[in-house]
Amino acid sequence: MKFKSILTVCFLAITMLSFTTIKESTSYKCMIQMINYTGENAYVVISLINPEGEYEKTLYVQGDDDEWYHDISEWWKFYGKKRSSIDAITGETIAGGARTISVLEIEDSKIDAGYSIRFETAVEDQEYYTKDVEFLLTSESVKSKKEGTGFIRYVRLMPN
Amino acid sequence: MTISIWRYSHLTLAVSSFVFILLASITGIILAFQPISEKLEPYKVSNFENITVAETISNLKEKYPEVIDVQVDASHFVLASVITNDGESLNGYINPRTVAFIGDKIEVSKFFKWVTNFHRSLFLKGIGRFFVGLCSFLLLLIAVSGTVLILKRQGGLKKFFSKVVNENFSQYWHVVLGRLSLIPIIIITITGVYLSAEKFDLLPKSSVNHTVDFESLSETPKQDIQDFPIFKNTKLSEVKTIEFPFSEAVEDYFTLSLKDKEVVVNQFTGETLSEIKTPLVTVFSNLSLNLHTGKGSILWSVILAIATANILFFIYSGFAMTLKRRKSKLKNKYKKDNSKYVILVGSENGNTLPFANQLQQQLIKAGESVYIAELNNYDIYSKAEHIIVLTSTYGEGEAPTNANVFLERLKTVKQVQEISYSVVGFGSLAYPDFCKFAFDVDAAMQLPFKQELPIFTINDKSVTSFEEWVTLWNKNRKLPISISKEKLAVKPRLNNTFTVVDKTKAEDHADSTFLIKLKPNTKRFTSGDLLAIYPKNDYRERLYSIGKVNGKVQLSVKLHENGLGSGFLSNLNKGDLFKARIIKNTAFHFPKKASKVILIANGTGIAPFLGMLDQNTKNIETHLYYGLRQNASFNLYRDVIKENYKSKKFTKLKLAFSREAPKNYVQDLLKQDALFVAETLKNNGVIMLCGSLAMQNDVLAVLDVITTENLSLPLSAFIEKNQIKTDCY
Numbered sequence: 097m098k099f100k101s102i103l104t105v106c107f108l109a110i111t112m113l114s115f116t117t118i119k120e121s122t123s124y125k126c127m128i129q130m131i132n133y134t135g136e137n138a139y140v141v142i143s144l145i146n147p148e149g150e151y152e153k154t155l156y157v158q159g160d161d162d163e164w165y166h167d168i169s170e171w172w173k174f175y176g177k178k179r180s181s182i183d184a185i186t187g188e189t190i191a192g193g194a195r196t197i198s199v200l201e202i203e204d205s206k207i208d209a210g211y212s213i214r215f216e217t218a219v220e221d222q223e224y225y226t227k228d229v230e231f232l233l234t235s236e237s238v239k240s241k242k243e244g245t246g247f248i249r250y251v252r253l254m255p256n
Numbered sequence: 257m258t259i260s261i262w263r264y265s266h267l268t269l270a271v272s273s274f275v276f277i278l279l280a281s282i283t284g285i286i287l288a289f290q291p292i293s294e295k296l297e298p299y300k301v302s303n304f305e306n307i308t309v310a311e312t313i314s315n316l317k318e319k320y321p322e323v324i325d326v327q328v329d330a331s332h333f334v335l336a337s338v339i340t341n342d343g344e345s346l347n348g349y350i351n352p353r354t355v356a357f358i359g360d361k362i363e364v365s366k367f368f369k370w371v372t373n374f375h376r377s378l379f380l381k382g383i384g385r386f387f388v389g390l391c392s393f394l395l396l397l398i399a400v401s402g403t404v405l406i407l408k409r410q411g412g413l414k415k416f417f418s419k420v421v422n423e424n425f426s427q428y429w430h431v432v433l434g435r436l437s438l439i440p441i442i443i444i445t446i447t448g449v450y451l452s453a454e455k456f457d458l459l460p461k462s463s464v465n466h467t468v469d470f471e472s473l474s475e476t477p478k479q480d481i482q483d484f485p486i487f488k489n490t491k492l493s494e495v496k497t498i499e500f501p502f503s504e505a506v507e508d509y510f511t512l513s514l515k516d517k518e519v520v521v522n523q524f525t526g527e528t529l530s531e532i533k534t535p536l537v538t539v540f541s542n543l544s545l546n547l548h549t550g551k552g553s554i555l556w557s558v559i560l561a562i563a564t565a566n567i568l569f570f571i572y573s574g575f576a577m578t579l580k581r582r583k584s585k586l587k588n589k590y591k592k593d594n595s596k597y598v599i600l601v602g603s604e605n606g607n608t609l610p611f612a613n614q615l616q617q618q619l620i621k622a623g624e625s626v627y628i629a630e631l632n633n634y635d636i637y638s639k640a641e642h643i644i645v646l647t648s649t650y651g652e653g654e655a656p657t658n659a660n661v662f663l664e665r666l667k668t669v670k671q672v673q674e675i676s677y678s679v680v681g682f683g684s685l686a687y688p689d690f691c692k693f694a695f696d697v698d699a700a701m702q703l704p705f706k707q708e709l710p711i712f713t714i715n716d717k718s719v720t721s722f723e724e725w726v727t728l729w730n731k732n733r734k735l736p737i738s739i740s741k742e743k744l745a746v747k748p749r750l751n752n753t754f755t756v757v758d759k760t761k762a763e764d765h766a767d768s769t770f771l772i773k774l775k776p777n778t779k780r781f782t783s784g785d786l787l788a789i790y791p792k793n794d795y796r797e798r799l800y801s802i803g804k805v806n807g808k809v810q811l812s813v814k815l816h817e818n819g820l821g822s823g824f825l826s827n828l829n830k831g832d833l834f835k836a837r838i839i840k841n842t843a844f845h846f847p848k849k850a851s852k853v854i855l856i857a858n859g860t861g862i863a864p865f866l867g868m869l870d871q872n873t874k875n876i877e878t879h880l881y882y883g884l885r886q887n888a889s890f891n892l893y894r895d896v897i898k899e900n901y902k903s904k905k906f907t908k909l910k911l912a913f914s915r916e917a918p919k920n921y922v923q924d925l926l927k928q929d930a931l932f933v934a935e936t937l938k939n940n941g942v943i944m945l946c947g948s949l950a951m952q953n954d955v956l957a958v959l960d961v962i963t964t965e966n967l968s969l970p971l972s973a974f975i976e977k978n979q980i981k982t983d984c985y
Binding site: 197220256 | 321322324325337339343344345347363369373377379381382465499500502503
């Protein structure tokens with residue numbers, strides 16, 4: 097009996113612990129739909145922007161050939177200095193007209209706290225859009241669809 | 257005639273692109289190991305081919321609250337991106353049946369990424385990609401021109417894969433490996449060019465855009481995912497990617513990318529909303545990528561690695577050959593119009609040049625004026641008295657590149673004074689058209705000039721043979737030339753070992769002749785081939801005609817006083833070992849098919865015939881004419897020949913004894929049998945001669961009379977038809 101109750105307590109404790117750690121951040125499904133442009137595939141960098149408008153964290157990079165990274169110049173100023181490992185959050189470049197779904201991890205403390213999410217896009221020998229899509233992270237906006245201004249037609253976000 | 261153009265293109269292309277090709281090859285070899293290392297991971301499940309899309313999708317849906325997508329790679333590893341019940345995002349390999357995660361996504365290592373980058377663009381981005389693509393194309397052209405050169409060399413498509421004659425290391429392996437890696441290299445280059453062309457928008461862009469009629473989308477009739485016909489009927493092995501619906505709204509759908517099409521499927525009803533065939537360009541792109549990188553197949557990756565390593569060897573051996581060709585340039589001390597002697601050289605690979613240079617130097621040393629030139633540069637030589645032609649033959653009896661217009665020039669360039677000439681042909685008995693071009697030149701020069709010495713042929717750069725010719729020529733010209741053998745000597749490749757198994761003693765024979773039987777470490781020879789021995793282990797070579805008896809090499813040797821070769825062989829004892837080599841002599845093989853064969857020999861010339869009789873298992877009608885000094889001379893062979901007669905290996909033997917009554921020679925026997933000989937030749941029979949040159953001359957003269965009188969044809973008509981085969985010394 098005693099043993100069983102200890103086990104239950106332990107189990108509860110573990111679930112509570114894991115529950116709290118997990119709740120610190122949430123996975124979001126993010127779909128990027130591109131416009132029908134011609135040319136090379138696009139590099140898309142998704143970043144978390146702090147209330148001061150500065151880069152806080154790289155959330156995802158569509159494009160795994162780092163030889164081109166410094167052409168995404170605004171982001172490169174932030175990322176290029178430290179070059180933290182982004183292997184786990186890199187995907188392939190996106191072709192015109194195509195769409196991609198990726199999973200973003202965003203800390204819960206950043207929602208409704210003045211932080212924004214930024215999608216910047218660049219295509220070789222074409223435009224570079226620093227703010228193709230950018231919007232404030234709120235509990236409403238994380239389950240919405242936002243139109244793009246450059247190579248992106250729209251972005252859809254959905255919490256898990 | 258166009259060899260030079262092809263060779264020139266082959267070389268020019270190689271020179272202009274070899275740096276890039278070198279870099280791309282080295283990195284390419286390294287990259288071949290990437291798919292190998294990936295494929296070795298244990299992520300493929302058994303009976304993968306039987307798994308349906310429905311099975312995997314429904315299992316995934318059941319186990320995970322969110323599924324983003326599923327990818328199947330070339331190795332049939334299944335990669336899934338999901339969000340677990342704990343809200344954790346997972347991206348890795350799954351077992352497509354149990355959908356349990358079995359491994360993390362293989363991240364291409366930094367090293368391979370770096371090498372890939374270098375391989376693709378040399379870190380020069382767009383410009384680099386262009387250069388690499390261009391060089392890939394150039395390599396393709398090199399492969400094509402190389403193929404043409406091999407075709408020319410081997411003498412046609414049918415002989416493309418026949419044996420290559422080993423003249424020297426670089427050349428031999430350049431050709432042999434070139435043939436073997438031709439197809440992989442062509443595939444590598446074509447796919448490489450294709451992949452580059454794709455990068456530069458040279459191919460029609462294709463994008464798959466589905467048009468879905470969102471107005472008519474319906475959630476009913478709802479079906480379970482595992483019952484969707486499209487999922488049930490599609491095997492996972494056909495899939496490239498499956499994209500799951502973004503949300504549970506009916507506007508979001510499954511996107512199923514298969515090898516040949518992309519299908520959009522309603523997530524509730526399983527209805528196909530749109531279907532687009534994969535454009536051909538994309539199919540080719542995927543094919544190119546897989547063929548170029550070896551993705552998904554260890555075997556192909558290994559083949560690619562080997563073929564690419566061969567490219568490195570081609571760069572090395574190609575340059576080695578080119579440098580060798582360049583090294584042997586011709587230099588002159590005397591002007592062409594001041595020289596008494598003119599040496600004309602024809603050489604494909606520069607092998608003949610050292611002989612020509614040596615002759616020139618020694619003539620100058622003897623105080624003579626000499627001018628040396630390539631055959632193609634044949635010109636008017638106003639003071640010339642004698643022209644020496646030293647030439648090799650290329651391919652199937654064609655002229656070497658630097659002699660291919662000589663026969664034309666000979667007709668147009670007219671010399672004023674009277675000139676005599678001698679032709680020396682260089683070649684290899686291993687080719688059927690031994691010294692053919694030299695014979696053509698000799699025949700063509702008989703018209704305007706006076707032949708001083710009959711054509712002399714040299715097998716396999718033999719210094720000894722060249723020395724023989726120089727001696728003959730000296731005698732005629734009353735010159736004291738002696739060539740420096742050390743400069744010409746090429747260390748022979750002695751690839752065969754021979755063990756003495758039986759030997760008679762020269763002292764026991766009336767004419768100091770003995771038979772020696774050797775056990776070789778090869779079976780690839782036949783009667784009529786030559787055994788080259790090097791008694792002093794230097795350039796000095798002695799050739800013996802081989803008789804193949806019971807798989808052994810049998811020689812008949814006459815011991816000469818101070819004889820280099822005969823002395824060496826005579827001193828051997830049973831059980832002794834020595835190194836030597838066998839030279840193929842296709843021109844003197846027993847005919848495979850013939851109505852009748854007449855074998856004519858004197859002295860030790862019987863050796864190859866003893867083997868041919870032994871090998872005559874088809875019992876082709878064979879007649880033997882054999883000349884010896886005396887009856888006792890025949891004792892050495894009597895028993896075997898009797899044995900051969902009993903087993904019907906030959907029909908008739910006629911002996912001539914030159915020192916015993918009635919004192920006659922083989923040619924006398926032939927005269928007696930003139931009608932029989934004529935009949936044999938008329939019916940496409942073959943006559944083979946082996947023995948002394950004196951006998952050869954006498955016999956050929958008698959045969960000429962016989963054919964002219966009985967068949968109204970000169971003997972040359974039969975020589976041309978290969979009905980007369982000789983091997984005399």
